[in-house]
Amino acid sequence: xxxxxxxxxxxxxxxxxxxxxxxxxxxxxxxxxxxxxxxxxxxxxxxxxxxxxxxxxxxxxxxxxxxxxxxxxxxxxxxxxxxxxxxxxxxxxxxxxxxxxxxxxxxxxxxxxxxxxxxxxxxxxxxxxxxxx
Numbered sequence: 001x002x003x004x005x006x007x008x009x010x011x012x013x014x015x016x017x018x019x020x021x022x023x024x025x026x027x028x029x030x031x032x033x034x035x036x037x038x039x040x041x042x043x044x045x046x047x048x049x050x051x052x053x054x055x056x057x058x059x060x061x062x063x064x065x066x067x068x069x070x071x072x073x074x075x076x077x078x079x080x081x082x083x084x085x086x087x088x089x090x091x092x093x094x095x096x097x098x099x100x101x102x103x104x105x106x107x108x109x110x111x112x113x114x115x116x117x118x119x120x121x122x123x124x125x126x127x128x129x130x131x132x133x
Contacts, residue, residue, distance in 0.1 A: 006026065006029055007029070008020075008029040008032050008035075013038045013041070013044065015035055015037070015038065019037040019038065019039075020035050021035075021073050021076070022034055022072075024061075033060070033061060033069075034052040034059055034069065035052065036048055036049055036052055036072070036073070036076045043117055043121050043124060045080070046080045046082070047116060047120070049073070049076045049077055050077075050116075052073050053073055053074075056073060
């Protein structure tokens with residue numbers, strides 16, 4: 001009998017546990033945090049890596065796992081040519097959950113992320129690569 005593996009949908013893509021920087025419980029997809037890989041989709045993978053790097057400070061990850069998860073994210077950044085610092089953000093740099101969300105800021109961030117993804121798709125389509133820089 002074939003065992004059915006757990007999956008989680010992120011950005012319209014079905015991902016397994018290996019695609020995430022942190023997996024608290026492999027049988028509980030709600031513990032899977034910070035997706036880093038969409039097999040076969042380099043632009044979306046790069047976007048997810050950038051997003052994981054930016055959201056690391058807010059991610060609910062046990063303190064004992066934070067350093068190793070941060071190193072995984074930094075490694076993914078280096079693999080994709082994304083500049084990243086080796087030092088994980090300090091706890092004092094974490095944003096408090098009590099801050100109200102600004103709807104315009106959320107919309108702006110979402111729009112910028114989509115624009116960045118389309119930019120990367122376009123550059124890839126015309127044959128431009130980051131190695132040319």
